[in-house]
Amino acid sequence: MATWTVIDEQTVYHVESGGDLRIDPGLLGWERKPQGLCKGDVCIPVPPGTADGPMEAAEVARLLGRPLEVDATERVGAFGASASERAESLRTGLAPDFTLPDVNGVLHRLSDYRGRKVVLYAYASW
Numbered sequence: 854m855a856t857w858t859v860i861d862e863q864t865v866y867h868v869e870s871g872g873d874l875r876i877d878p879g880l881l882g883w884e885r886k887p888q889g890l891c892k893g894d895v896c897i898p899v900p901p902g903t904a905d906g907p908m909e910a911a912e913v914a915r916l917l918g919r920p921l922e923v924d925a926t927e928r929v930g931a932f933g934a935s936a937s938e939r940a941e942s943l944r945t946g947l948a949p950d951f952t953l954p955d956v957n958g959v960l961h962r963l964s965d966y967r968g969r970k971v972v973l974y975a976y977a978s979w
Contacts, residue, residue: 859910860931863952874923874930875907881932883917890916 857874859866861881883890889898910930914921920933942949950964
């Protein structure tokens, strides 16, 4: 078993998993019920025979309609916003809120800068 870092919205989780990233959907706030994975009044059917417990993260992302990016070397998985959430951002013209650390580790929320011009610089070494 290895520790994976899972990022969902503005929360970072540390999950014990084997070679592939497997998570319990409850981690993302979804509850298993007879009708499928449920969150509030929304239920998403799951394939028959899906066992309780951890599922492949890619399957969870597919069921929830959310993009997932996984870096197996670094053992990191990040869930993106669903298509409906992205569509709402396009409709309103507002970027979804997020929190990121600066180079000193201080967290900044995009919503703290509403009404002001913001430049977001992203860099990846690969």
